Amino acid sequence: MCGIVGYTGTLQAAPILLDGLRRLEYRGYDSAGVAVHDGERIERVKAGGTVAGLAEKTANGAALHGVCGIAHTRWATHGAPTDTNAHPHLSEHGLFAVVHNGIIENYALLRAELQGEGYVFRSETDTEVVAHLLEKYYDGDFKRTVMRTAARLEGSYVLGVLCSEAPGRLFCVKEAGPLLLGLGVGENYFASDVTALVSHTKNVIYMDDGELAELTPEKITVFDRTGREITKTVSHVVWDIEAAEKGGYEHFMLKEIMEQPRAVKSTVDPRIRDGEIVFEDFDPSSEELAGINRLVITACGSAYHAGVVAKYVIEALCRVSVEVQLASELRYSDPIIDGHTLLIVVSQSGETADTIAAMRECMARGARSLAIVNVVGSTIARLADHVIYTHAGPEIAVATTKGYTTQLAALYLFAVWYAKRLGRIDSARYNELVEGIRALPGMVQRAIDLNVHVRYLAERWHGHKSLFFIGRNIDYAAAMEGSLKLKEISYIHSEAYAAGELKHGTIALIDEQRLVVALCCQEQLFEKMVSNIQEVKARGAKVLGVSLEGDRRIFAEADDVLFVPRGERLFAALPELIPLQLFAYYIARENGCAIDKPRNLAKSVTVE
Ligand code: G6P
Numbered sequence: 001m002c003g004i005v006g007y008t009g010t011l012q013a014a015p016i017l018l019d020g021l022r023r024l025e026y027r028g029y030d031s032a033g034v035a036v037h038d039g040e041r042i043e044r045v046k047a048g049g050t051v052a053g054l055a056e057k058t059a060n061g062a063a064l065h066g067v068c069g070i071a072h073t074r075w076a077t078h079g080a081p082t083d084t085n086a087h088p089h090l091s092e093h094g095l096f097a098v099v100h101n102g103i104i105e106n107y108a109l110l111r112a113e114l115q116g117e118g119y120v121f122r123s124e125t126d127t128e129v130v131a132h133l134l135e136k137y138y139d140g141d142f143k144r145t146v147m148r149t150a151a152r153l154e155g156s157y158v159l160g161v162l163c164s165e166a167p168g169r170l171f172c173v174k175e176a177g178p179l180l181l182g183l184g185v186g187e188n189y190f191a192s193d194v195t196a197l198v199s200h201t202k203n204v205i206y207m208d209d210g211e212l213a214e215l216t217p218e219k220i221t222v223f224d225r226t227g228r229e230i231t232k233t234v235s236h237v238v239w240d241i242e243a244a245e246k247g248g249y250e251h252f253m254l255k256e257i258m259e260q261p262r263a264v265k266s267t268v269d270p271r272i273r274d275g276e277i278v279f280e281d282f283d284p285s286s287e288e289l290a291g292i293n294r295l296v297i298t299a300c301g302s303a304y305h306a307g308v309v310a311k312y313v314i315e316a317l318c319r320v321s322v323e324v325q326l327a328s329e330l331r332y333s334d335p336i337i338d339g340h341t342l343l344i345v346v347s348q349s350g351e352t353a354d355t356i357a358a359m360r361e362c363m364a365r366g367a368r369s370l371a372i373v374n375v376v377g378s379t380i381a382r383l384a385d386h387v388i389y390t391h392a393g394p395e396i397a398v399a400t401t402k403g404y405t406t407q408l409a410a411l412y413l414f415a416v417w418y419a420k421r422l423g424r425i426d427s428a429r430y431n432e433l434v435e436g437i438r439a440l441p442g443m444v445q446r447a448i449d450l451n452v453h454v455r456y457l458a459e460r461w462h463g464h465k466s467l468f469f470i471g472r473n474i475d476y477a478a479a480m481e482g483s484l485k486l487k488e489i490s491y492i493h494s495e496a497y498a499a500g501e502l503k504h505g506t507i508a509l510i511d512e513q514r515l516v517v518a519l520c521c522q523e524q525l526f527e528k529m530v531s532n533i534q535e536v537k538a539r540g541a542k543v544l545g546v547s548l549e550g551d552r553r554i555f556a557e558a559d560d561v562l563f564v565p566r567g568e569r570l571f572a573a574l575p576e577l578i579p580l581q582l583f584a585y586y587i588a589r590e591n592g593c594a595i596d597k598p599r600n601l602a603k604s605v606t607v608e
Helices: 013-027 051-057 107-116 128-137 142-151 252-258 260-271 286-290 301-318 353-364 379-383 402-421 427-438 440-450 454-461 474-490 523-537 552-556 573-590
Strands: 003-008 031-037 042-048 068-074 096-104 155-163 170-175 180-183 188-191 203-206 211-215 220-223 294-299 322-326 341-347 368-373 386-389 466-471 493-498 515-520 542-548 560-564
Touching (some): 003 096, 013 068, 096 128, 128 155, 188 211, 260 402, 301 402, 341 402, 353 379, 368 379, 402 427, 454 560, 466 523, 523 542
Parallel strands (some): 368 386, 466 493, 515 542
Antiparallel strands (some): 031 068
């Protein structure tokens, strides 16, 4: 979950690499570094802290001369985030510089072997073994050296390598982590993510595991594990650089919250034609569907929460039982999966290591897979039998907003489509549900407009040290995401609880210091929620109600209220999250937190 970028061409490399790092910084931001070939040797600068610190140290790159280089922004796994542990790492005599994303699982053995041969280690990282192995195996042939080195590594490694004896040439290697190549004119690039490339080129090649590539200014050559040259497809990226910039907003997170009406529309609109749900990229045969008797959803973090919402919706509409499992648990659970299981894999990035591993485990047991993914060409998208892209556009803030709501929209489309294919809903209900989905972008905008007062509520409530989010049914699933949003960006303790379960122990924590956010958008359970609100109020808690627009009953119960526009009950979680995202955002802002890059987190978790 680090970010790497490489450039070879005719322009000064360091400023281009720093710009790339700024765009990759959401992948890790505890230290950064850059290495450039100055025509004779490799120059390297590293800095603990953010890319801004590295930019300052190098006069925005001007202090480093050379037209070919590699750079890295780190999320520490082995060794603290210090200058010394930052990448790039150099080999003993400075012959090679290497950047790495992933974890080398056999690094301890390799380190001992190399130390036994006299190699001196300067950092605590797993990556340094790669630098020394490169020098150990170097026989004048750059490609062969990289291949021999990669063959010794176990685990996940995406590498970028610079050799002082090969000016203008770069190698990169992919094994279990994201990597793509950017094709320019007289210049070429590699990067962990397309956001680092789009200001330079829209022509990209997605690398697959086990491949390596050689880059010179004129040419990119890709090889398989055995060193045989292979032909890769060039893809064209459809969005441009504005999509990955703040566009006047104070934070990416706020920009991405505000983008949601458009993002949800991009998920929904292309899939509804003449009142029918049609997936261009998901069209299983009737035989394939007939063979499915079980649905399992797997994901991590917010994507998992989207899966929990989907369970309620799919079960209500399709009357098929749905299991939702955290990918990190599913992968080690010896899961009961066979060829009759449809595995739905939800992921914004398409690169989350645990999700990929769970998916591989289930597919090896025969499951058919449907991926709901945002990033085109990502590992999960390519592994899956079927894909529904969410088309949310690039999401830069670490805390997901539009990534999550577009996952919900895609899952709603699937649920309604599947219910119809199973014959579980009649055409009147189908039409009503399709209209309910079509209305979602407008409802998201309405949810933004209805809650302009949320920033003032944040002023009032930002000092609370502990919150509970409570709800029932779909409101409970929405509470999980609302609670996560708050804790990850504001560092305030918060927990989501099924409202009816509170009294079985956790209510002991309720006192005058507690703020309880009570989600009351499932009309059929409103009275039950009122009872739960009264239980916490009787113990001194303050209550922030989240209620359907126009429902005046909540005013008698809550200290403050957030509003959710009315629409199809089953789809309420999507508009409901908008005020909760805004609430988390403004609380974190009041508390002066690093909203786009919260401490200890990274957007794309490509390690186990
Ligand atoms: C990280 C992010 C979360 C995200 C989770 C799963 O923890 O900080 O926001 O929900 O990974 O990511 P994915 O890309 O698979 O949706």
